[in-house]
Amino acid sequence: MADVMDWDSAYRGEGEFDGEPPWNIGEPQPELAALWREGRFRSEVLDAGCGHAELSLALAADGYTVTGIDISPTAVAAATSAAAERGLSDRAAFVAADITAFTGFDGRFSTVVDSTLFHSMPVESRDPYLQSVYRAAAPGAGYFVLVFAKGAFPPDMEQGPNEVSELELREAVSRYWVIDDIRPALIHSRVPKIPGMPPPPLEMLDEGGRMRMQAFLLSAHKPS
Numbered sequence: 001m002a003d004v005m006d007w008d009s010a011y012r013g014e015g016e017f018d019g020e021p022p023w024n025i026g027e028p029q030p031e032l033a034a035l036w037r038e039g040r041f042r043s044e045v046l047d048a049g050c051g052h053a054e055l056s057l058a059l060a061a062d063g064y065t066v067t068g069i070d071i072s073p074t075a076v077a078a079a080t081s082a083a084a085e086r087g088l089s090d091r092a093a094f095v096a097a098d099i100t101a102f103t104g105f106d107g108r109f110s111t112v113v114d115s116t117l118f119h120s121m122p123v124e125s126r127d128p129y130l131q132s133v134y135r136a137a138a139p140g141a142g143y144f145v146l147v148f149a150k151g152a153f154p155p156d157m158e159q160g161p162n163e164v165s166e167l168e169l170r171e172a173v174s175r176y177w178v179i180d181d182i183r184p185a186l187i188h189s190r191v192p193k194i195p196g197m198p199p200p201p202l203e204m205l206d207e208g209g210r211m212r213m214q215a216f217l218l219s220a221h222k223p224s
Helices: 007-011 031-039 054-061 071-084 121-134 164-174
Strands: 046-047 066-070 092-098 109-115 138-149 178-189 209-223
Touching: 007 071, 031 054, 031 178, 031 209, 046 054, 046 121, 054 066, 054 071, 054 092, 066 071, 071 092, 109 121, 121 138, 121 164, 121 178, 138 164, 138 178, 164 178, 164 209
Parallel strands: 046 066, 046 109, 066 092, 109 138
Antiparallel strands: 138 209, 178 209
C-alpha cells in the first residue's frame, strides 16, 4: 500500500504534512508507555525507528540505557539535541542508519521496541529488518511492536502505511522471535494538516483531540 516516504523531508516539516508529522505526539505512544510502567522493558534498549525519540528519552530519564536508530539524520539530530538539553546524553545515544542493515550491536540489547516502524517500511524490507534487530538482541531479549492493523485507514487511500493482519504479523515475526502475545491496541496520532482532508469523527479522538487508530501490540522474545 505504502510508497517509500522521504522520511527526512517529513521530519524537516516538508512534503504533504504542514509542519510536524502527525506521529510526533510529544510523548511515548500510550500502549508502550504502559509496558514501560509495568516493568516490561530491561536495559539496554534499542528504539528501532526512533524518530524524535520521546520513548527513548523517557526511558533514559528513568535510568535505562537506550540507543535509538532512525534513517532520518534530521530526526536523529533532533533527538540528540533533546537528550543534551535534558541532561540524558550519558544514557541516550542516537544513530542515523538503515534499520534493515545496521551493524555493530550484535547481541547487545535486552529490549527491542518498535513504536510504529513495522508498518512504515516496504513489505519486502520486513524480513531484513527482523533479521537485523534479532542479531542485535541479547539472548532472552524482549521484542515489542506497535503496528497499524488492517482497516485502520480507508481502503481507497492512495498512500499510507502497510497495515497488517494478525496472521501476517505473526507469520513475519515468528520466523525469528518466539511470540508471547498479540493483542488489539491503539496508535495515537495528531490530526494531519492535509489540505482537503475532512476532520475525523469525534469517536476517533481521545481527550486531547488526537486520533486513536486500530493497531496490534506484539510481545515476543529471543530464546535464551
